[in-house]
Amino acid sequence: MIIREIRVTPIAFRDPPLLNAAGVHEPWALRTIVEVVTDEGLTGLGETYGDLGHLGKVRECAQILIGLDVHATNEMYARIAAAVGDAVTDLHGLTGVATKEKSVDRVFAAFEVACLDIRGKAAGVPVVDLLGGRVRDAVEYSAYLFYKWAGHPGDEPDRFGAALDPAGVVEQAALLIKEYGFRSIKLKGGVYPPDEEIAAINALHEAFPGVPLRLDPNAAWTVATSIRVGRELEGRLQYLEDPTSGIDGMAEVAASVPMPLATNMCVVTPDHLPPAIAARAIGVLLLDHHYWGGLVRSSHVASLCGTFGLSLSMHSNSHQGISLAAMTHLAAATPNLTFACDTHTPWQDGQDVVAPGALRFVDGAVPVPTGPGLGVELDRDALARMHEQYERCGIVARDDTTYMQRFTPTFSANRPRW
Ligand SMILES: O=C([O-])[C@@H](O)[C@@H](O)[C@H](O)[C@@H](O)C(=O)[O-]
Numbered sequence: 001m002i003i004r005e006i007r008v009t010p011i012a013f014r015d016p017p018l019l020n021a022a023g024v025h026e027p028w029a030l031r032t033i034v035e036v037v038t039d040e041g042l043t044g045l046g047e048t049y050g051d052l053g054h055l056g057k058v059r060e061c062a063q064i065l066i067g068l069d070v071h072a073t074n075e076m077y078a079r080i081a082a083a084v085g086d087a088v089t090d091l092h093g094l095t096g097v098a099t100k101e102k103s104v105d106r107v108f109a110a111f112e113v114a115c116l117d118i119r120g121k122a123a124g125v126p127v128v129d130l131l132g133g134r135v136r137d138a139v140e141y142s143a144y145l146f147y148k149w150a151g152h153p154g155d156e157p158d159r160f161g162a163a164l165d166p167a168g169v170v171e172q173a174a175l176l177i178k179e180y181g182f183r184s185i186k187l188k189g190g191v192y193p194p195d196e197e198i199a200a201i202n203a204l205h206e207a208f209p210g211v212p213l214r215l216d217p218n219a220a221w222t223v224a225t226s227i228r229v230g231r232e233l234e235g236r237l238q239y240l241e242d243p244t245s246g247i248d249g250m251a252e253v254a255a256s257v258p259m260p261l262a263t264n265m266c267v268v269t270p271d272h273l274p275p276a277i278a279a280r281a282i283g284v285l286l287l288d289h290h291y292w293g294g295l296v297r298s299s300h301v302a303s304l305c306g307t308f309g310l311s312l313s314m315h316s317n318s319h320q321g322i323s324l325a326a327m328t329h330l331a332a333a334t335p336n337l338t339f340a341c342d343t344h345t346p347w348q349d350g351q352d353v354v355a356p357g358a359l360r361f362v363d364g365a366v367p368v369p370t371g372p373g374l375g376v377e378l379d380r381d382a383l384a385r386m387h388e389q390y391e392r393c394g395i396v397a398r399d400d401t402t403y404m405q406r407f408t409p410t411f412s413a414n415r416p417r418w
């Protein structure tokens with residue numbers, strides 16, 4: 001199964017004004033779709049970030065993988081590592097430190113997923129079977145709430161409406177739960193002073209008794225603030241995600257709050273694991289195959305976490321169905337991934353390069369696709385349309401901060417903010 005062609009297509013799709021510690025989502029989110037084609041005519045799909053620096057590296061690497069067998073992922077990794085070199089392409093700051101190792105893992109992941117898609121298609125089995133087989137038939141996701149404006153400035157309000165206070169947050173949760181059946185809730189914080197976010201969590205707790213809650217301020221707080229908030233939220237949170245930055249800061253907080261701390265920011269490459277484990281900085285790691293080097297490497301990290309008593313959840317960024325399929329196969333094959341995963345799917349509101357049918361939510365969970373490979377097909381018309389949107393939208397890299405500063409010139413993304 002020799003790779004004969006790789007097509008790399010950047011796309012853009014509508015994104016609502018979701019607020020976070022770095023600013024606010026721009027009207028268009030970017031992704032890159034990778035199609036790997038073999039000499040036998042099989043095509044595998046991968047999906048990754050769309051920022052220009054990263055896209056450039058993905059394009060460059062697509063050239064040097066031609067001629068390799070789809071099983072030769074070690075050789076693929078070595079070639080990609082050599083090509084990516086010292087480039088650091090991960091700049092939005094919400095997925096922790098950017099390092100050259102992480103850039104390599106980010107580029108490699110999209111090709112690895114596409115090769116697994118091909119291998120599954122060739123063997124007539126779903127990707128979950130290549131990862132050890134399913135331990136669950138459906139993967140649970142959480143309602144991922146965001147503070148948000150009613151619409152992008154100058155546009156009509158979108159159908160989700162504003163969520164700028166506890167009542168708005170509860171209303172948003174009710175909508176997502178009604179439409180998707182989610183059974184746990186994550187609130188993206190780091191937007192308002194901590195007391196307002198505590199009030200939002202308390203309002204969610206009252207409105208949805210018994211539903212597990214999480215809060216993620218993306219390291220917007222000092223150690224002292226994190227400890228105060230953690231203590232005030234005793235009995236309210238399943239876990240507190242990245243209250244403060246760095247392994248040392250997280251360890252200090254972890255020692256003084258009643259709930260486990262989770263991260264997708266202070267442990268983002270394998271070399272962060274030993275110091276984080278030694279310092280007892282985290283109880284939960286949010287895996288993300290897009291930056292942990294694909295599905296197989298993520299599985300290895302999951303096993304290591306099991307060995308050291310860390311629990312697992314899954315992180316997401318604005319994404320399409322190829323990513324959702326890959327995340328679902330990985331989570332379905334990972335016994336110790338027991339927390340509901342994050343997904344931005346509701347915010348994409350039906351815009352997808354994946355043809356409808358293979359992916360759906362049932363009671364907040366996605367049944368593992370059963371078709372060979374990832375089990376999803378590309379909708380070529382949607383791909384062409386979203387590529388055209390990419391060409392026209394004028395955005396080449398995610399920049400929540402500059403977009404926010406257009407409307408609030410004094411906004412600063414410096415953290416800790418509180
Ligand atoms: O989409 C967002 O604004 C999120 O804040 C995202 O960028 C983060 O990476 C993420 O979901 C997180 O859990 O930190």
Ligand SMILES: [Mg+2]
Nearest residue numbers: 216241242264
């Ligand atoms: Mg997070």
